[in-house]
Amino acid sequence: MMRDSFLNRKFKYTYSNAAIYILLINVLVFFAVNYTNIAFRGVRLVYWLSLIPGCINMGWVWQFVTYMFVHGSVWHLFFNMFALIMFGRSLERYLGTREFVLFYFLCGILGGIISYLFYIVQGTTNVAVMGASGSIYALLFLCAVLFPGARLLFFFVIPVKMPYAVMIYIAIELFSQIYGVANGVAHLIHLSCILIAWLYVWLRFRLNPIKVWKENL
Numbered sequence: 001m002m003r004d005s006f007l008n009r010k011f012k013y014t015y016s017n018a019a020i021y022i023l024l025i026n027v028l029v030f031f032a033v034n035y036t037n038i039a040f041r042g043v044r045l046v047y048w049l050s051l052i053p054g055c056i057n058m059g060w061v062w063q064f065v066t067y068m069f070v071h072g073s074v075w076h077l078f079f080n081m082f083a084l085i086m087f088g089r090s091l092e093r094y095l096g097t098r099e100f101v102l103f104y105f106l107c108g109i110l111g112g113i114i115s116y117l118f119y120i121v122q123g124t125t126n127v128a129v130m131g132a133s134g135s136i137y138a139l140l141f142l143c144a145v146l147f148p149g150a151r152l153l154f155f156f157v158i159p160v161k162m163p164y165a166v167m168i169y170i171a172i173e174l175f176s177q178i179y180g181v182a183n184g185v186a187h188l189i190h191l192s193c194i195l196i197a198w199l200y201v202w203l204r205f206r207l208n209p210i211k212v213w214k215e216n217l
Contacts, residue, residue, distance in 0.1 A: 008204045011098040018097045019088035022104070023081050024131060029069040030077050046070060047128070051112050054125035064112045065105070070130035080132045087139040094146060103200060109140035111193035118188055129186050134193035137173075141197040142165050145209045148216035163213040171196060 030048065032038055038045040047055065051067035071077035083145070092100040111134040119127055143150065144162035152165040160168070177187035201207050 003119075004166065008206060011096055013096040014098060015093060015147075016097040017092075018101050018104075019084055022088070022132075023035065023084055026069050026071065026077060026084075030071050030074075033070055034072075036151065049130075051116065051129040052125075052129065053116050053119045057120075058115055059123065064109050064116070067112055067130050068105075068108045068132045068135060071132075072130060076131060079109060080136055083136045083139070084132065087136070087143050090160055091139060091142060091146070101196060102136065102141065103197070104135050107196045108132070108135040109195045109197045111135070111138075111189045112191040114196075115186065115189045129189065131186065134186070134189035136189045137195040138197035138200075141194050141209075142201065143204075145201050145207060148212055161217065163209075166194075195205050 033046045033049065036045070040048060048060070049063065049066040049070045051063045052060075056063055064188040071080065085189075088100065088104070091103075095103070113131070119125065140152075141164075141177055144166040148161065148163050148164045152162055153158045154165055154168065173187045173190045177191060198209060201209060
């Protein structure tokens with residue numbers, strides 16, 4: 001039996017409702033950003049917290065974390081938080097709070113860094129990236145690996161096994177990124193976070209998603 005390395009050493013199991021606390025922080029930030037006039041040094045809060053390549057170039061590296069808590073509309077917030085509760089609470093109970101929090105934030109942060117590098121290569125510095133959807137896509141992917149027999153109501157109507165749902169979402173995001181569909185949506189972060197989630201599962205859990213899906217579909 002292989003000994004655990006630093007990469008896959010397990011945390012002591014704890015459960016602290018982190019998904020609920022993350023949701024509450026998202027809601028508080030939403031109201032602070034959209035319904036107050038909070039500003040620092042004359043700069044509105046939304047620009048301090050969103051992921052803006054030009055601001056990161058000035059040293060505002062906290063944006064790699066804070067962008068995940070910023071949402072531009074009620075529906076943007078609602079759908080992300082609905083998915084956070086739907087996927088996140090089950091995963092947190094199964095994995096424990098520490099593993100869940102590490103996964104959620106690592107995927108979101110690294111997805112933000114990949115997107116930042118992409119925009120820098122493109123020469124785009126004034127775009128504002130916001131929202132928890134990158135980490136939410138990572139949670140969806142992780143659910144598909146750990147609970148491959150579970151079903152998701154695709155578009156809230158069609159029951160689809162989780163691995164198939166992930167494949168459909170990946171195809172939609174790839175098509176949208178390549179052909180510029182819904183330009184206001186950060187498709188690259190969604191795809192980046194799914195890739196990071198794949199590597200996380202492979203390195204930390206020693207699971208091959210393709211093998212898991214072949215054995216369970």
